Amino acid sequence: MISEREAAKYPFLKGAVSLVETLSLKVDDLADPSYSRVLDRGEQRVSEAILEGIVSASLGDALTEMLSFPVAVMFVTVVGDRFLDRRYALAEAVRVYELLKGESETRIARMAREEFGWNLRLIRRELDGQIYRFELHFTDYLRNAASFHEDKWKLVNRVMRDGYVLLTRVEAARLIQVEVEDLIRKRVSKHGRIALPDAVQERVDRVAKLFEEHRARIGGEELPSEVVSDAFPPCIRHAFEGLMSGRRASHMERFALTSFLVNAGMDLDRIVQLFVSVTDFDEQLTRYQIEHIAGLRGSRTRYTPPTCATMRTHGVCYNPDRLCKRIKHPLTYYRIKIRDFKKKGEGRPAE
Amino acid sequence: MAEQGWGSVPYVAEQFRRFYASRAERVKAPPEIKQREFGFLSFGGRSMFRHIAFDDVNQLRSHLAENTPAHAYYSAAYYSAPEAEMEYKGWLGADLVFDIDADHIDTPCKADHDRWRCRACGEEGTGRAPERCPSCGKAAFEEETWLCDRCLEAAKYEAQKLLDILIQDFGFSPGELEVNFSGNRGYHVHVRSPHVRGLGQLARREIVDYIMGIGIKPEYQGLSSRMRGGPPSLLEDGWRGRSVKALYDYINDATPDAIKALKLGRATTANLLEHRDKILRLLMERHPSSIVRYVDPKALERLMEAAVKEQASAIDTVVTTDVHRLIRLPNTLHGKTGWLAQTVAIDDLEDYDPLASAIAFTDGTERVYVRRAPRFRIGDETYGPFEEERVELPLAAALFLLCKKAARVER
Ligand code: SF4
Ligand SMILES: [Zn+2]
Ligand SMILES: [Zn+2]
Numbered sequence: 103m104i105s106e107r108e109a110a111k112y113p114f115l116k117g118a119v120s121l122v123e124t125l126s127l128k129v130d131d132l133a134d135p136s137y138s139r140v141l142d143r144g145e146q147r148v149s150e151a152i153l154e155g156i157v158s159a160s161l162g163d164a165l166t167e168m169l170s171f172p173v174a175v176m177f178v179t180v181v182g183d184r185f186l187d188r189r190y191a192l193a194e195a196v197r198v199y200e201l202l203k204g205e206s207e208t209r210i211a212r213m214a215r216e217e218f219g220w221n222l223r224l225i226r227r228e229l230d231g232q233i234y235r236f237e238l239h240f241t242d243y244l245r246n247a248a249s250f251h252e253d254k255w256k257l258v259n260r261v262m263r264d265g266y267v268l269l270t271r272v273e274a275a276r277l278i279q280v281e282v283e284d285l286i287r288k289r290v291s292k293h294g295r296i297a298l299p300d301a302v303q304e305r306v307d308r309v310a311k312l313f314e315e316h317r318a319r320i321g322g323e324e325l326p327s328e329v330v331s332d333a334f335p336p337c338i339r340h341a342f343e344g345l346m347s348g349r350r351a352s353h354m355e356r357f358a359l360t361s362f363l364v365n366a367g368m369d370l371d372r373i374v375q376l377f378v379s380v381t382d383f384d385e386q387l388t389r390y391q392i393e394h395i396a397g398l399r400g401s402r403t404r405y406t407p408p409t410c411a412t413m414r415t416h417g418v419c420y421n422p423d424r425l426c427k428r429i430k431h432p433l434t435y436y437r438i439k440i441r442d443f444k445k446k447g448e449g450r451p452a453e
Numbered sequence: 454m455a456e457q458g459w460g461s462v463p464y465v466a467e468q469f470r471r472f473y474a475s476r477a478e479r480v481k482a483p484p485e486i487k488q489r490e491f492g493f494l495s496f497g498g499r500s501m502f503r504h505i506a507f508d509d510v511n512q513l514r515s516h517l518a519e520n521t522p523a524h525a526y527y528s529a530a531y532y533s534a535p536e537a538e539m540e541y542k543g544w545l546g547a548d549l550v551f552d553i554d555a556d557h558i559d560t561p562c563k564a565d566h567d568r569w570r571c572r573a574c575g576e577e578g579t580g581r582a583p584e585r586c587p588s589c590g591k592a593a594f595e596e597e598t599w600l601c602d603r604c605l606e607a608a609k610y611e612a613q614k615l616l617d618i619l620i621q622d623f624g625f626s627p628g629e630l631e632v633n634f635s636g637n638r639g640y641h642v643h644v645r646s647p648h649v650r651g652l653g654q655l656a657r658r659e660i661v662d663y664i665m666g667i668g669i670k671p672e673y674q675g676l677s678s679r680m681r682g683g684p685p686s687l688l689e690d691g692w693r694g695r696s697v698k699a700l701y702d703y704i705n706d707a708t709p710d711a712i713k714a715l716k717l718g719r720a721t722t723a724n725l726l727e728h729r730d731k732i733l734r735l736l737m738e739r740h741p742s743s744i745v746r747y748v749d750p751k752a753l754e755r756l757m758e759a760a761v762k763e764q765a766s767a768i769d770t771v772v773t774t775d776v777h778r779l780i781r782l783p784n785t786l787h788g789k790t791g792w793l794a795q796t797v798a799i800d801d802l803e804d805y806d807p808l809a810s811a812i813a814f815t816d817g818t819e820r821v822y823v824r825r826a827p828r829f830r831i832g833d834e835t836y837g838p839f840e841e842e843r844v845e846l847p848l849a850a851a852l853f854l855l856c857k858k859a860a861r862v863e864r
Pocket of ligand 3: 563566600601603604605
């Protein structure tokens, strides 16, 4: 069993979870005034996530702190919005990252191994003025770092030998952040209705309202209904213009273009027309493939366009511009461009 | 190519049938056969029979003997229900696979043995098909691809570079690796290790980038003015050493024109031309950051990108990142060559000669009419080039031309 203080710091740990379980808290108990501080802090965790993007590390009252985490998780679960799930999980994970940066190597290693099963070795190696303290097996490394955008996290830019990747202390903490985010996101994504005492429901409603007010600012917006081709990222523009001029495109390029158009909301008939008019593609087949990508057939999942990193791998990231430096996904590029258009008050170009 | 009968499909199918009737027992089961999906292309068939599962190797062998497929594949993935439709298969993981195909390597011999023809206007040319037809602008071609010793050597060289990276950098033991000649223009490398099974697409993409050197940045290989120096890194493990070695080789080998063509800026280009020996000596004797005063950061990035291509391995990016991929089953026949796909022991790869070892049909001869074929070798004999002529050839050579649709049986 871990200490209350430890459980307050890292309330997602297996030990912390079972500590809370021994208290066998019931939802109805929460209405009791003695829990109001726990509810306050729980609500605060979520609003901090919405407003600041990070949950503060107030470690004053360990018991309150520890209990407020499952309460906050419950709030988010009941609100039941995928975007809030992500926002909250990330904010909790950033909090953990900040705390971990102050921990010893052995503490970091213990958490990584015991909670997340990392194949990790403690070492000390100095290279180019950096001090590396860990060697992590590349599979554990990739599970967490593969989604990162910065060059320094690409495996090709790491020092790797015999399957182990060198990490500094801070880098290890950063990778644990990803594990924590995943773990918490899994916990909050089990949406469901629970009958709550009024005092508790009130708080859920407040959190939900706060989230709605800030949804647009923090980027959970929907895309416009018409397709704005002036907002296409360079890769998609290139693929689009290539298609129009009859240039031969790789499978990946065609997939990227189609899935992009589908997700940007272009009418399926229009997409089919586009392909058929400029190539000698068979209409039936083209329609079938596009409907597949749109999730109307087969597995019924709509395909999203590949990420920028995937585009790069397959050689279809074409001529990235300045905005590309800040984004990881062609659709994000599109969203930002559209937001800029709106801000500048430019009329929407007729597409 | 609308003429009937090129390739004499029924004849080839009959030869394949005889082969499998007597030699299907040489086909081995892939590990954990029950969790694999199989797929087959039949002669003349256009669509793949997939979602097929076998309980054991005997079922697989009888399937081959009874159905005589032109191509046989199995999944790199493991499924709980391999015979189900994709969404119900229950993906359990997948081997990490790499495909090296001479198609993706720019060998100069392609201009000698490959041809294309525009479907719209009939324009023809040699080498790889262009992006668009130079005469009508359309983009649909018929392509005729052949292979030669140079193609196969190039593919093997890429496979060897890949194996080095997998063993030295990724730490796989040779026992976790299987190398197969594909039966046509390349090699497949399978990594079977509990570590890699669960890797998702993102992780596999990072592995692809690592192997191809995509996204490599000099400042993370020790080449930054912020670095304080230290020993030379040329002989270090991983990309840290490999990238500097790549730079060394590139700067050493590049002609002044090639350096100029990289458009590295006036100062850097001048430095590379005037101080080449000095730069090379620095790379050899000092910490690599000592060259940054000769090459500005942007130019260095460009230079490194060009340089690492030679050290990286040219794998197919799509195959490795696709976790549902079907891969050719070793010890089966390849319908486009009549050769065997076969496993090659890693230690034997260096001396492996597919044009001798992967020949499946060793007895008899056949008379064929050849419309056109470049020179090719099988075993110790070379044949061709042929154009519009009747020849009697050993069965393996005749089948090769038939599988390539370049000939038909004369009876
Ligand atoms: S960075 Fe992304 S959005 Fe920009 S061109 Fe490349 S793939 Fe497209
Ligand atoms: Zn043409
Ligand atoms: Zn060749």
